[in-house]
Amino acid sequence: MRIRPPSAVIAGLSAALLAMLIGGCAREPEVGRTRFEAMGTLVEVTVYGESPETTASASAEVEALFHELQQRWDPWGDGELGRLNAAAGSAPELPVAADLAGLFDRAAVISRNSDGLFDPAVGALIRLWAFSSEELLPTAPPDAEQIQQALAASQPLYQIWQPATRKIRLGPGAAIDLGGFAKGVAVDMAIDLLRGRGIDHAIVNAGGDLRAIGRHGDRKWRVGVRDPRGEGVLAAIDVEGDESVFTSGDYERYFVYQGRRYHHIIDPRDGYPAQGAISVTVIHREAGVADAAATALFVAGAQDWPRIAANLGISQVMLVDSSGTIHMTPEMEARTWLIPDPKPPVNIQRLPAP
Amino acid sequence: MSATQQLGMEQAMSGTHREDRLVAGFAALAIAIHILEAAFPSPLPGIKPGLANVITLIVYLRHGLRLAIWVAGMRILVGSLLVGTFLSPTFLLSATGAVAAMLALALVGTIGGRQVGAVGLSVVSALAHMSGQIAVAYLLFIPHPALLNLVPVLLSASLIFGVVSGLIAASVLQILSRRAGEPG
Amino acid sequence: MADPGPETTREHSAPARPLIRAGDILIVLLAAGLVGASFGAFWGPRGQGEMALISVDRQPAFELMLDQDSTVDIQGRIGTSTIMVDGGRIRFLDSPCPGRYCVHSGWLQRSGEVAACLPNGIVVEVIGGEREYDAINL
Numbered sequence: 284m285r286i287r288p289p290s291a292v293i294a295g296l297s298a299a300l301l302a303m304l305i306g307g308c309a310r311e312p313e314v315g316r317t318r319f320e321a322m323g324t325l326v327e328v329t330v331y332g333e334s335p336e337t338t339a340s341a342s343a344e345v346e347a348l349f350h351e352l353q354q355r356w357d358p359w360g361d362g363e364l365g366r367l368n369a370a371a372g373s374a375p376e377l378p379v380a381a382d383l384a385g386l387f388d389r390a391a392v393i394s395r396n397s398d399g400l401f402d403p404a405v406g407a408l409i410r411l412w413a414f415s416s417e418e419l420l421p422t423a424p425p426d427a428e429q430i431q432q433a434l435a436a437s438q439p440l441y442q443i444w445q446p447a448t449r450k451i452r453l454g455p456g457a458a459i460d461l462g463g464f465a466k467g468v469a470v471d472m473a474i475d476l477l478r479g480r481g482i483d484h485a486i487v488n489a490g491g492d493l494r495a496i497g498r499h500g501d502r503k504w505r506v507g508v509r510d511p512r513g514e515g516v517l518a519a520i521d522v523e524g525d526e527s528v529f530t531s532g533d534y535e536r537y538f539v540y541q542g543r544r545y546h547h548i549i550d551p552r553d554g555y556p557a558q559g560a561i562s563v564t565v566i567h568r569e570a571g572v573a574d575a576a577a578t579a580l581f582v583a584g585a586q587d588w589p590r591i592a593a594n595l596g597i598s599q600v601m602l603v604d605s606s607g608t609i610h611m612t613p614e615m616e617a618r619t620w621l622i623p624d625p626k627p628p629v630n631i632q633r634l635p636a637p
Numbered sequence: 638m639s640a641t642q643q644l645g646m647e648q649a650m651s652g653t654h655r656e657d658r659l660v661a662g663f664a665a666l667a668i669a670i671h672i673l674e675a676a677f678p679s680p681l682p683g684i685k686p687g688l689a690n691v692i693t694l695i696v697y698l699r700h701g702l703r704l705a706i707w708v709a710g711m712r713i714l715v716g717s718l719l720v721g722t723f724l725s726p727t728f729l730l731s732a733t734g735a736v737a738a739m740l741a742l743a744l745v746g747t748i749g750g751r752q753v754g755a756v757g758l759s760v761v762s763a764l765a766h767m768s769g770q771i772a773v774a775y776l777l778f779i780p781h782p783a784l785l786n787l788v789p790v791l792l793s794a795s796l797i798f799g800v801v802s803g804l805i806a807a808s809v810l811q812i813l814s815r816r817a818g819e820p821g
Numbered sequence: 822m823a824d825p826g827p828e829t830t831r832e833h834s835a836p837a838r839p840l841i842r843a844g845d846i847l848i849v850l851l852a853a854g855l856v857g858a859s860f861g862a863f864w865g866p867r868g869q870g871e872m873a874l875i876s877v878d879r880q881p882a883f884e885l886m887l888d889q890d891s892t893v894d895i896q897g898r899i900g901t902s903t904i905m906v907d908g909g910r911i912r913f914l915d916s917p918c919p920g921r922y923c924v925h926s927g928w929l930q931r932s933g934e935v936a937a938c939l940p941n942g943i944v945v946e947v948i949g950g951e952r953e954y955d956a957i958n959l
Contacts (some may be wrong), residue, residue, distance in 0.1 A: 314955075319945070325937050325944070329955060359872075414920065422921065491959035499955060501776075509959040514927040516957065530958045536922055564958065637829075658940060745848070760845075760852050789860040796856050799937035807840045 292573030314499065321349035322466055323415060328473070331484040331499050334559050341480045345473045345487065352469045355382075358406050368406060372455025376445070384449045387440065390464050393575045395441040396594045401579035402551040404440040406458030407433040414536045414547035415462060415618035423540050430457070430554035439551075465549075467529065467574025470494045474570070487570075489550045491535075492577075494527040494570040510623070511562035511603050517627075518601065519620040520566070529573040532562035543620040559604070561586015566599035566615065572598075585610060593634040645794050660696070660704050664711040667692040671716030671731075689716070690738050690762050691802045698755060698810055702743050730770045730778070737769030738762040755810060759803030760796060767795035870932040871949030873911045875904065878942045887911060887930075887947070897941030904945060916941055933957070 315330045315338035328345050330338040344485070355362040361384050370377055379387060390403050411425040411433055436456030443452040453459070461468075466489050473487040474494050484497030486504060495504045503523040504564070507516035511532050522528060533546035533556070550557040563581040567573040576597045583591045585604035592600050599615040608628045611619065616631055670689040689712050697705035713732050717723040722731075741761045745753060771788060832855065849919040875887045877897060885891060891906045891935040892914065900917030926936035932952040936945040 302887050314885045320937075320939055323939070325935060327935075327956070334914070365918060416919070486956055488956045489959060492958050495955075505953065507954040507957045509957055514930075516931075516954070519954070534925065536920060537925070538920075559867060598841065749844045749848075752842055753848065754839070754842040756841050756844050757845035757848035764852055764855075780907050786864050788863045789856065792856045792859050796849075796852050799852070803845070804840065811840070 284567040315339070317341075317346075319349070321346065322353045322469065322489065324466075326490070327486075328341065328477075329486040329488065330477070330482055331497065333482055337480070337482070341420050341477055341482055344476055344480070348473055349469055349489075352465070352472070356461050356465045358458055358462075361409070362459065364459060367453065368458040371453040371457050375452060376448075376450040377453055379449055379451055381449075382442075384446075386461065386464075386468065387444050387451065387459075388446050389443040389468075389506055389571065390461065391446065393464075393572065393579070394439060394594075396596075397575070397579035397583075399439045399441075399551060400582040400591060401463065401575045402439050402607065403459050403461050403464060404439075404443060404457065405433070405437045405549070405551045406460030407436055407456055408549055408551070408554055409460045409462065410458065412545075412547065412549060420543075421538050423538075424545055424555075426463075434551075434554050437551075438624070449560075463531075463563045463578040464571055464575045466490070466492060467527070467569070467571035470527070470570035470574075492527075492529040492574065494525075494573075495522045496525050498523040507622075508562075508564050508601070511605070513623075515604070516622050517609075518564070519622060520618060522566075525568055526566055527568060527570040527573040528564065528566050529570065529577040530562060530564040531577040532600045534561070548578060550580050552582075557582040557584065559586065560588075560602050561605055562603045563588070563600040565597055566613075567597055589632050589634050593637040596637070598634065651737070660700065662706060663692055663696050664708045664715075667708055667712035668716045668719065671712050671761050672720055675716075675720045675727075681795055688802070690766055691733070691759070693735075693738065694742065694755060694762060694803075695809060695813075696757055697742055698744065698758070698806075699813065702746070705742070709739055711782060726777070731771055733769040733773045734766040738766040741765030742806050752801075755807035756800060756803035760799035763795045763799030763802070764792065767791055868931040868933075868953030869909060869950050870930065870934070870947035872947075873904075873906070873929070874946045874948050876944040876946070885911065895943055897938065897943045899941050902938050902941050902943050911945060911947065912936070913938060913945065916943075932958075 307383050315333065315335060317328045317339065319326055326346070326349055328342040330341065333341075354360060356364050358364050358368050363380050367377060367383070394402050408430065411429055413421045431480070435458070436454060438454070438457070440459070445451065470487045470489050470492070471494065474485070474496060477485050477487070478496070484499070486493050486495040491509070493506070495506070498504060503521040506520045506522050506528050506529055508518040508520065508528075509532075510517040511534050518615065520528060531548055532543065533548065535547065537544050537546035539545070546556045548557050549555065560581050563577050565573045565577040565580065567576065572595070576592070577593065578593050579591055580588045580597075580600060580602060583609075585602060588600065588602055588610070592598070598612055599618075601615050601619060602610040604610065608630055609621070610630045610632050612634060613631055616629070621627065667689040670692065674688050692712070693705050693709045696708045697807075713735050717728045724729045741764070742758055744760045746758055749757065771791065793807065848906065858885065862934065870887060871952050872887055875882050875885065880902050882895075885904070885906050885907055889906065890908070893904045895904060902916040902923070903914040905912055905914045910930045912928045913923040913936055915925065916923050916938045918938050923936050923938035923943075926935060929936055929947050931954065932947055932950045933954060934957060935946045
């Protein structure tokens with residue numbers, strides 16, 4: 284028996300490997316990034332693999348979209364939502380325009396499934412805390428009495444919203460504030476806009492919360508979740524295809540009064556900042572759902588979040604509680620790379636059946 | 638055919654047979670080492686020092702590039718079939734490592750000629766093997782932060798391993814060539 | 822193993838085989854250098870930015886090198902923001918905005934990290950170096 288190695292095959296394989304290695308070492312093509320201010324935050328549009336002209340014009344359209352939505356959904360401006368809130372209590376039922384109605388439909392479902400922990404109908408309460416304002420100075424918590432009044436005037440969205448008739452029972456002193464959902468929906472619409480322009484690889488990042496489609500060339504998009512108490516990165520997540528990553532944290536907007544930290548995620552049940560967690564990260568396809576879910580799960584806290592996540596149809600959650608322990612679903616743990624060394628304490632939590 | 642010609646043909650054939658048996662023996666040894674290595678844990682899943690490359694090196698220096706490729710190929714295929722990792726991620730890692738090592742061996746061996754011996758070739762081969770595995774792992778399997786931190790450590794280990802195994806291979810080659818009656 | 826026999830005595834013109842040759846030493850030295858360099862390349866703080874780009878009112882205004890400690894006052898829309906560079910990092914030290922969220926963002930160090938004082942119209946972005954993350958979620 285003569286052994287004759289197929290040298291042609293070997294040569295071919297070697298050439299292929301060499302080509303791969305050389306190709307891998309080539310410089311990455313440029314990624315186009317555009318930044319603008321909207322909805323009270325910095326929005327960054329990242330596009331991979333398109334010409335600068337395409338990137339620039341698509342980003343300009345995204346910016347225009349954000350500004351338009353901001354005006355339309357400003358709870359206290361003169362857009363659709365602002366006018367609705369101004370008319371609160373003027374009639375037992377108020378009609379709501381089509382696109383706002385669509386938003387209410389979706390928000391109401393999430394509100395009900397989260398047991399009201401996510402509730403856009405506490406706009407009066409949110410306004411008291413003034414975190415969204417640019418003029419008012421949130422340095423001290425509102426009066427307890429004011430908080431009680433605002434709570435008394437508000438009813439959960441899923442109770443006052445009538446999807447069938449497209450009417451809402453908005454009583455005097457009540458208001459709808461879509462913060463905690465509006466940003467996500469805007470990101471969803473921006474992604475649709477980019478897709479409509481033929482762009483398949485992009486990230487729309489609104490103040491750190493983002494939806495990513497496609498990938499960064501031959502690697503996935505790399506997202507870092509900020510450490511809620513440090514300034515480094517707590518977790519690295521590789522994202523591709525079509526995914527949103529939204530984080531709610533107590534370190535983004537807050538003030539300290541008499542040694543206590545008051546942050547901007549208000550628990551609709553008692554009117555005060557929620558205490559059960561210091562940050563929650565949610566991964567889900569739609570950004571609007573991810574946005575609302577991150578808020579709801581933050582309010583739910585370290586004890587109750589699995590139940591709420593299951594009811595919301597969310598499977599990838601990372602919650603950091605006040606002791607620094609990281610709670611994750613198995614699906615989240617599988618794709619998350621924790622950065623700090625030594626590793627922080629981790630608790631893997633399976634979700635109950637919804 | 639004359640008696641001399643007949644004798645010559647027989648000698649040629651038995652020389653080939655002997656060569657085949659040797660190569661088969663080397664391949665079997667390489668496969669055995671491959672299986673042993675699979676049983677050992679490593680800091681990152683699937684990334685191995687590539688002990689069997691020593692065999693490849695010896696075959697290359699004694700019998701040339703073609704047979705070395707053959708032995709390496711046998712080792713990868715049969716070894717992975719026996720261990721049960723054929724076409725798995727581990728297979729991809731070890732195959733890439735072996736191919737990279739082979740390329741490096743051929744390149745440096747051809748360019749260096751007689752100036753380069755077992756030690757130099759072993760170092761080049763070991764580093765190429767490890768680099769190949771790291772590249773595949775980075776591109777396909779393992780999230781970046783941990784792997785990048787380990788790269789210098791893995792490369793250092795490969796360097797040391799390359800020197801040591803090169804010395805061993807050089808000694809083995811000396812013994813083999815003395816046994817066969819070659820000078821040196 | 823069959824005996825070669827007189828007809829097949831091989832001619833050997835190959836020189837003696839030393840254990841280590843000149844080329845080997847060269848290779849080992851080169852390899853050691855390469856491996857040493859990999860420590861520098863992979864063990865330094867990764868993604869470290871080289872400088873910060875300061876934008877005022879959406880226009881890039883100037884750059885600050887992160888390897889030079891400095892403190893800079895910048896005039897914005899509503900007042901003066903103070904920016905500090907220290908030990909390869911940069912941050913808002915003070916700002917006239919109500920919420921001071923820019924100050925809350927803390928130290929920026931990685932390429933791509935951004936902090937902004939929106940009411941004052943000032944954005945600080947770390948650039949240069951290798952960008953490790955496409956986005957930081959916060």
